[in-house]
Amino acid sequence: MNASTVSAVSSVFIAFQDNEESRPVVDAILADNAQASATYPPGLVKINAPGRLVIRRETIEEQTGQRFNLQQLHVNLVTLSGYIDEDDDEFSLSWQH
Numbered sequence: 001m002n003a004s005t006v007s008a009v010s011s012v013f014i015a016f017q018d019n020e021e022s023r024p025v026v027d028a029i030l031a032d033n034a035q036a037s038a039t040y041p042p043g044l045v046k047i048n049a050p051g052r053l054v055i056r057r058e059t060i061e062e063q064t065g066q067r068f069n070l071q072q073l074h075v076n077l078v079t080l081s082g083y084i085d086e087d088d089d090e091f092s093l094s095w096q097h
Helices: 023-032 057-064 070-076
Strands: 011-017 037-039 044-050 052-056 077-081 083-086 090-094
Touching: 011 023, 011 052, 011 070, 011 090, 023 044, 023 052, 023 057, 044 052, 052 057, 070 077, 070 090
Parallel strands: none
Antiparallel strands: 011 044, 011 077, 037 044, 052 090, 083 090
16 A cells, blocks of 8 residues: 555544533433543643544533533533534534535
């Protein structure tokens, strides 16, 4: 296989403050994105994924047992990388728009 046949997939990421409010969100993201991985730099939780990352309201609600508005993500959001596509049910990051 030569270099011209290998396609590179750019990673996207999202980082939250490492606190009690973020933990169920992080758990939901990892549950919905099999290729995602979390790292824990001081005070943060950073989730990386190749190509695309999806955050589903329904999965967060299953984790918390409460209704969840995806706008609540912004309270503990520190930074992200990728194009954002957002509606009431999903928040996704990718490099394709």
